[in-house]
Amino acid sequence: MTALYDELRPVSAEQHYRITHFLNYEYRLLDDERFDDWLALMHEDIHYWMPGIENRRRENLLEHGFYAADHMAFFDDRLRDLGRRVARFQQPSAWAENPATRNVHQLTNVEVYYGETDGEFIVYSTFQSVRSRGLDEEYVIYGRRQDLIVADGDRFKIKKRLILIPNATLTCKNINTFL
Amino acid sequence: MGNIIKTLDVTDSLTGLKDVCDLENGRIAGKIFYDQAIYEQELEKVFARCWLFVAHESQIPNTGDYITTTMGEDEVIVIRQKSGGIKVFLNACPHRGNKVCFAESGSTRGFICNYHGWSFNVEGNLVGQHESGVYEDSNFDKSKWGLKEVAKVDSYKGLVFATFDPEAPTLKEYLGPIAWYMDALFDNQEGGTEFVGGCIRSTYECNWKIAAENFVGDILHAGWTHDSAARAMLGGAVAKVSDFEESYSVNWNGHGYEFALDTVGNVAVLGESALNKYLHTIKPSVAERLGDFRSNMIGSVSSCTIFPNFSFLPGQNTVRVWQPRGPNKMELFTWVVVNKSAPEEVKEKWRKGAMMTFSPTGVFEMDDGENWEYCTKTAKGRVTAQQDLFVGLGMDSLLTETPLPGNVYEGQLNEANSRAFYQYWYDMLNSRSWSEVPNRNVGKPEAE
Numbered sequence: 001m002t003a004l005y006d007e008l009r010p011v012s013a014e015q016h017y018r019i020t021h022f023l024n025y026e027y028r029l030l031d032d033e034r035f036d037d038w039l040a041l042m043h044e045d046i047h048y049w050m051p052g053i054e055n056r057r058r059e060n061l062l063e064h065g066f067y068a069a070d071h072m073a074f075f076d077d078r079l080r081d082l083g084r085r086v087a088r089f090q091q092p093s094a095w096a097e098n099p100a101t102r103n104v105h106q107l108t109n110v111e112v113y114y115g116e117t118d119g120e121f122i123v124y125s126t127f128q129s130v131r132s133r134g135l136d137e138e139y140v141i142y143g144r145r146q147d148l149i150v151a152d153g154d155r156f157k158i159k160k161r162l163i164l165i166p167n168a169t170l171t172c173k174n175i176n177t178f179l
Numbered sequence: 180m181g182n183i184i185k186t187l188d189v190t191d192s193l194t195g196l197k198d199v200c201d202l203e204n205g206r207i208a209g210k211i212f213y214d215q216a217i218y219e220q221e222l223e224k225v226f227a228r229c230w231l232f233v234a235h236e237s238q239i240p241n242t243g244d245y246i247t248t249t250m251g252e253d254e255v256i257v258i259r260q261k262s263g264g265i266k267v268f269l270n271a272c273p274h275r276g277n278k279v280c281f282a283e284s285g286s287t288r289g290f291i292c293n294y295h296g297w298s299f300n301v302e303g304n305l306v307g308q309h310e311s312g313v314y315e316d317s318n319f320d321k322s323k324w325g326l327k328e329v330a331k332v333d334s335y336k337g338l339v340f341a342t343f344d345p346e347a348p349t350l351k352e353y354l355g356p357i358a359w360y361m362d363a364l365f366d367n368q369e370g371g372t373e374f375v376g377g378c379i380r381s382t383y384e385c386n387w388k389i390a391a392e393n394f395v396g397d398i399l400h401a402g403w404t405h406d407s408a409a410r411a412m413l414g415g416a417v418a419k420v421s422d423f424e425e426s427y428s429v430n431w432n433g434h435g436y437e438f439a440l441d442t443v444g445n446v447a448v449l450g451e452s453a454l455n456k457y458l459h460t461i462k463p464s465v466a467e468r469l470g471d472f473r474s475n476m477i478g479s480v481s482s483c484t485i486f487p488n489f490s491f492l493p494g495q496n497t498v499r500v501w502q503p504r505g506p507n508k509m510e511l512f513t514w515v516v517v518n519k520s521a522p523e524e525v526k527e528k529w530r531k532g533a534m535m536t537f538s539p540t541g542v543f544e545m546d547d548g549e550n551w552e553y554c555t556k557t558a559k560g561r562v563t564a565q566q567d568l569f570v571g572l573g574m575d576s577l578l579t580e581t582p583l584p585g586n587v588y589e590g591q592l593n594e595a596n597s598r599a600f601y602q603y604w605y606d607m608l609n610s611r612s613w614s615e616v617p618n619r620n621v622g623k624p625e626a627e
């Protein structure tokens with residue numbers, strides 16, 4: 001549910017810049033297949049969640065409208081799970097990753113607010129992930145994201161990520177990337 | 180009886196099918212994955228005729244609970260009745276054909292069409308219209324214009340199937356002895372099974388048969404295709420199937436179940452020791468319920484397809500339908516099945532484990548998709564589409580002395596189930612009615 005502007009505490013322009021910069025950096029790591037470096041940006045208690053979207057009538061909505069915590073999901077991961085996904089990408093026998101998938105991740109509409117405790121930031125954004133494989137395959141996934149970012153010294157870690165796509169049917173066969 | 184569905188007029192069978200589907204010689208050709216004319220015949224002679232999976236009983240427990248799905252490319256509503264039964268209607272308004280239910284699931288007292296306001300109750304009867312007076316002036320007979328009901332609906336151990344063809348055999352006859360093996364997943368504990376909430380759908384540029392065949396009897400691919408996923412989840416390679424002392428491929432009416440007797444080979448790839456432990460804990464009670472033999476199958480290296488497009492993996496507990504969307508397009512609907520009586524933590528681990536392995540983000544499934552898409556796409560070439568493809572493993576492996584029911588073949592690394600799947604598909608395409616479908620079953624129709 002979108003909080004009204006009065007209830008939100010936007011961060012300074014400088015803090016906004018630092019966090020946006022951090023999230024752009026994170027996406028560039030993914031585009032460069034630097035998965036270990038990417039994984040190192042995750043907080044040890046990371047909850048990386050992309051629920052399945054259900055096309056329901058307004059009078060039959062779920063716990064969170066189109067999705068629910070105990071229903072099926074694309075990702076519902078902790079650090080160990082993300083580590084396993086990364087391990088699969090890195091196997092020489094990941095046949096379907098060779099030739100590599102070429103990725104472009106984009107982040108826009110970034111809003112950064114102070115979280116409940118010191119050093120916590122709530123980030124709303126929209127994203128677009130474009131993947132191409134082979135000579136002519138192209139897959140585009142877009143959606144909204146809500147991140148909980150925590151300060152880690154003079155850097156940041158990602159503690160929660162909620163990924164919401166508008167599609168009730170994924171328009172491609174897989175998501176062989178992170179969003 | 181205005182709500183009874185019209186059946187299709189049968190068109191002639193295609194000529195030349197034998198050239199691209201010759202199972203006696205262990206050969207098919209890529210044309211069967213890419214040809215538009217073949218696809219049109221499938222919609223009519225396979226999907227408008229066979230029993231198709233539409234829902235699990237647990238998805239619609241109460242009166243008015245519904246889900247929508249497709250039977251072939253036909254959209255349907257599956258809805259629980261006051262009587263406790265289940266009806267399946269075409270999701271198309273009998274006035275101009277508009278879709279009447281746009282949601283994928285929910286609970287309702289009826290459906291009202293958005294176009295001219297015809298309204299239908301849970302039983303599918305037309306109960307009102309916007310400007311109803313004008314219909315009365317035209318001597319309109321409401322009782323003839325309800326939602327069209329499919330010919331038959333029946334269920335097996337919580338799995339609801341439907342068919343458009345009134346002449347189809349009973350579901351029991353259709354499943355035959357494969358039902359006995361299905362109990363290893365769907366009836367291994369008192370109370371039966373339920374689906375986890377939701378349904379994950381994804382889109383493939385592949386023919387539906389290549390996916391259905393993968394689950395009917397292609398464990399051969401697992402050790403190679405899924406090596407990376409196995410190493411990621413288990414820290415090592417998948418179990419070498421050729422090392423199993425005892426394993427089987429069993430088929431009947433084009434359905435196939437291939438399995439080892441290692442109890443936890445499939446569940447192990449979820450990398451959750453609590454699930455292995457759960458299966459070991461229930462195993463003695465399964466043995467009491469189903470006998471020792473099937474208690475070894477509750478999460479073993481195994482897979483099954485019920486012809487034409489319903490598949491599942493015991494252990495990973497993924498259940499799926501490969502929905503045809505054109506000769507080279509498919510939508511995959513997936514669900515997760517769990518024992519109703521399992522502890523909540525166990526159900527939760529299966530919900531996550533099935534996602535981690537067999538879903539669009541699953542580390543196993545990610546490697547399947549590209550293979551299936553390119554088995555389809557290479558057949559775009561007219562010359563390529565006519566070339567023989569080898570489906571000849573285990574030609575002489577039929578077991579004639581076995582006490583097991585069904586057409587039983589020795590070993591899982593065997594293309595007997597794939598051949599039986601394509602043979603049944605061929606037979607359906609060549610038959611003008613159910614009575615013409617040849618009976619090629621040679622094994623015992625029932626367990627002893």
Ligand code: FES
Nearest residue numbers: 272274275292295
């Ligand atoms: S199409 Fe449904 S009321 Fe006219």
Ligand SMILES: [Fe+2]
Nearest residue numbers: 400401404547
């Ligand atoms: Fe596979």
